[in-house]
Amino acid sequence: MNNVRNKKRANKSLPFFFKDEFKVFFVIIVVSTILLISTFSFDTVPPILNRGIQPATFPKGLLVLIIVLTILIYYLSFKKPWKKEKELPKNFFLTLLSFIFFIIISKTLDFFLAISVLSVFVSYNWGEKRFFYLLLVGIIFPFIVFVFFEMILGLRFPPGIITNLYYY
């Protein structure tokens, strides 16, 4: 009985603001509108120097085009609703979280350390529990890539607590 009730509830159509079509429409419209407003603050060229169109005109046109087309796809979605996407698994959010860790660590501590932490974190959460393989993706491989870029391309990585040990 409960199962039937749950099924019925699942089949009930979602309110419009929970639907993917609306979420996509909303995000694109909001971002495009903010960008469009910001184009009005671009500097303008005095008429005597202006050749063709003002620097803001072209991006303005593109943003208006994006807004119009987005309204069109939202309108068309009433006739043909989008198929519901599967819910995102925990691993997706953990991988996304690792990107945030990467940005924080590379900004505050060390670029190399950030790569190592992300690699170990992702590999571990994706199911790798063997120590050697974690060492491989977290230390050995990034070190090889680091040395390769440094020696072959003459690249200088940003300073940090571990990178400094290598350079000095």
Place this chain on the structure above:
Amino acid sequence: MMAPLFSSKLLLVLLFGTLFGLILGVLPGLGPTTGGALILPFTMTLDPLSAIVLLTSIYCAGTYGGAITAVLINTPGTPAAAATCLDGYPLAQKGEAGRALGMATVSSTVGGIFSVVILVFFAPILAKLAYEFGQPEYFALAIFGLTMLASIGEGSPIKNLIAAAFGILISTIGKDFMTSIDRFTYGINELSVGIGFIPVVVGLFAISEMLTQSTLLHQVFKRVALKAVKLPSKEDYKKTWKTILRSSGIGSFIGVLPAEGGTVASLIGYSEAKRFSKNPEEFGKGSIEGIAGAEAANNAATGGAMVPTLALGIPGSATTAVILTGLIIHGVRPGPDLFREQPDFLYGIFGAMLIANILFFIFGFFGAKIFARITLVPNKILWPMIFTVSVCGTYSLSQSILDVWIMLFFGVLGFFMRRFGFSVVPVIIGLILGELVEGTLRQSLVIFDGNWLMFFTRPIVVTFFILSFIALIFPLLKKKK
């Protein structure tokens, strides 16, 4: 034609590029576009010809490599191999994996070589025609390219147009090239030079794919055993030679149009093979013609896509957009002048593509079994490594940490775009064509003294506008039909 390639260094580069391309093609989620973008920073250590030879050999071999995974694990190694799964895997399940791969290898090679011949003949002709082009014509051509991309690309044409407009919008970030006025920089100095191509490509392809893989960890691939690749029998050749030739023609033609090159070509090649077949009921159940139709078409698209890339500087596919970037960062400006001033360079590219097609035939024929084992590398090890290379590669081009963050941003964005049915390829093409579209539009308006109607006084411009209009209404007509 081959003279510039008779150096041990170039042959070594070609060999490496073909092997690397095959590996990239075999690994699901990677492919010649991502691989090309990842290897682009390394090409800075090479001379321009070696760099482009490397990228083009990756392109040719990577497109073929996708077939190995399609046949053996029913997962296209590259999107262009999606149609190959339809008959390749069922045939492999019947215990004929060797026959399926043999046909895929032969038809890919024929399609690839056919398209190089098309490239050799048509690129110079197109370049000659382009001499007649002024700024308004280039503007109309770029618009035509973008509308074609929306029209015959994968997925919804309107979503493709939004993605292309977004790509062009990204290209406007930074100092305006005509007036030096900052646009969308919001006080961030590093944005004044604009957003680089590599962080966007690596983000949209590699990082977004990493996020996609994080949602597919439960997926188990069943690999069909492969004893050895078999050359097609006489009966198979009899059955398929017309299909191979037809698909080679279709693939080369689709490749020339700016779209998702191989992906669209293989789908059309496959459906045309079915339409002309005496046994259409066999399609989807292991038809040898199905494999031939799809594989000849997707590899034929490689040479086709190089035609507008080299002759006009307008990429025919996402991978050729990477190759175009490679040309630009090495100081080579594609277009009619390239044909007049550096013919040796071009013949080097043509020759390299020809040899790459022969090399992947040899590697595919004798080494498919080994390449198939690469698919056994678990994602939990492979993707963190790809992340490391992506980050270092992106950082290396301008030694800017902001580029790495831009890459991550586009990775997340690309994931959600793909999730909601927006192709990321139009963003790439839009980004690379953005400067051309805006530049030619503004310069045309200078020529026309601000009079927009003057565009319609030029026959070539009007022709391209009509073609663009047809491209836009084509999907609507197709739907009604």
